[in-house]
Amino acid sequence: MSSAHVFGKSPTILRCSTLGRALDKASKLTVSVQFRMNTSFAVPLIDVGFEVVVCELVKRQLSLTDDIVDTIHAGKKRFRLQRAISELKPQSYECVTCGEYGYCWTYDDTQNCTECYCPKGFDGDCCDQSTPSPGCDSNPCSATETCTDLTNGLYQCTCAEGYTGSDCETEITACINEPCQNGGTCYSSSASNFTCECGYTYSGDNCEKYNDCWGKCQCNYYVCKNGGTCVQETPSAYSCYCGPDYTGNKCQTKLVTTPTTTDTSACDSITCENGGACVIASDGTASCICLSIWQDTYCQKFDNCQVKKMNCQNGGTCYPTGNTTWTCICDCAHSGDRCEEFHDRCTPNPCLWGGTCSNENCTYSCECPPGTSGATCANKVNNCYEDYINVCTTVDYKAVCTDELVGYSCTCSSLYTGPTCTMSIYVWNALQAFGTTDIVGLLEQVVSQPSLISDIIPFVLGQLSTEEQEAMSWDYDDLFLWAAYEKTELTQVDIIKSFDITLGNCFTFNHKNSSTQYYLRTAGKPGGFEALMRVQEAEYPAWIDTAALLIFPHDQGSTIFAESTRYNAAPSKSTTVITNKITYKLLGGVYGKCVKSTTEVESYYYTGSYTTSGCLRACYQDAVNDACNCMDPRYAMPDWATSCSLDSWDCVNNVTTIKGDASEWSSCICPSPCSDVEFESSYALNTFVYYTAQCNYSSTGSCYADYIDAALISVYVPSLTHKVYAESPAMSFNQLISTIGGMGGVFLGISIVTFIEVVMLFILICRAFVCKSVNTLNKANE
Structure with a gap:
């Protein structure tokens, strides 16, 4: 047992001399009062005989002032100590050391100790008031064992055969290592045979078998002492494998056997510190027995577990x-x-389906509701599966199905809703905004045919203004990390934003409305357009199959449609488009019908130059307007037209179902443009490695995340020449006359004189015929 002595900072600290042994033996005692000062001294107060001495100062430390009177009872007499205390005028005092074997717990500013912990048998505030009595005086060993006194009150017990432990208190049986696990009770029939009585939730020779594990690996919680090794035997049981000198379930008991030799030379090789004593084991090896507050191999480590305030509960x-x-x-x-x-x-309750949990033998047991069974009531028919398919994840693979005693419930991800998570939340929210039950059939179509979503969304968005739709799409800062032309960085003013009902916001370089016009000056990649853009893949709706940016190489005056020639720029990829301009020109007039202006056709609702596709869509819009009194919101329409809502979905679809494609309508006349420009392109897609170099010197993890979502786009022409395909007449009228005259001169010898003669002959014949007709008429009149 250790004792703690705490010194305060009051002007005077008084303590009594040790009275313990004297109380039982002395009839007269000189009581000394000692004050803590830099030099200790004692003042005899009185020599008195007594039967019982009660000294409060032995029980506790007191802070005294000149007004404090301490009383020592001796029979019926009281002696006042005030005068003697007043004459001493002591100073404050701390321990310079805690004796030879004590341990200082706290120091003051002058490095004097203010709190000492003393080994068992060493008394006094500074562990310097007494020395321990021989350890064998208290007969610590069993009556049949031999006790040997060592230094500083330490002792060694020599155990009889069949016993072990520091005091030979442990009988060596088959149960000494506690082989029964999980709260099982061990019964030993001999030193090597045992049986385990297990709880009803465990079985096995060592009670090691149980289906469920109550916690984590127990080796994380239990520490094997004295160098023992913890081994996880089962999910709920561990074992400590001890060294040759220790035993016990945690290797906490040192094996003590009768020494076979009296040779103490082995102790010459080790030094036991802090008052420890060296002993020789049966194998001739030396080890240290430590005083109560010291531990470890050489007693060099303070055992702070002796401090009462650190007691474990x-x-x-x-x-x-x-x-x-x-x-x-x-x-x-x-x-x-x-x-x-x-x-x-039982917290949280491991018993499923509302089972009742009870704590038992360091584990739990469940009282299961009807229809369930098992250690955690987990055994029941899983209602979440039909024909081995999870009913909640047929569309939403992130959905979670909760099995219930009767039926099931689906917890959908943020992208889906509905009883079985089959309806996209985007579509549902958009359609609910209309507050109509007329679209229930359409909702059912969408569930059975998800591809309809891409056609339905424009009908929903078409009810919004262009400004509202444009605000829902991405802006320049959302997409562009940088853009450059001819290796010169561009600014936002060089990229013109426009809006398309199907494509959303489009960003065009070298737009016809741009304040700065760029011309081709250099062939190859150095003279082309490059951009590093975010794909924003995480924001794509669930019905979009491919996450990519669309690249449309086109002429300044051309109109872009969703079906126009385009190339996908995928995230974390480098996309290269090598393109070349091709111009087509038609003669028109007597050589065939072509259109130079949008005013030459009956209807045209797109901006930009005339295209056949734009004309056919105008015919389609007119037919939809005639049938439904509104126009299809997926395509361009005039300002006076009304956008069809979802209520008109069936009407709009019936137009092409009944009439067929607009290109086959006799009422829709859409000739080819007299002049058209297209771009003949080749396309390459490579793994995007640019971000690696960019991020090698970045300390933030977001660098890689930004580039993984990015696409590197390059568009350039291989040469500054381009192709022109133009119609020309096979032969003009002048060429026809010249050819006829030339051929006639060659084959008939016709000359200009002959030609004049032929003309004169023709005139004379006509004149003769006219004159004959006149004469005939005159005769008839006569």
């Missing part, structure tokens, strides 16, 4: 981790720094 075992640090090893039923918390294995 609820049967926990204190384990020092340093001179001032420690930890408590708790049993399986408790936890916390001091094992003060009950380890409730």
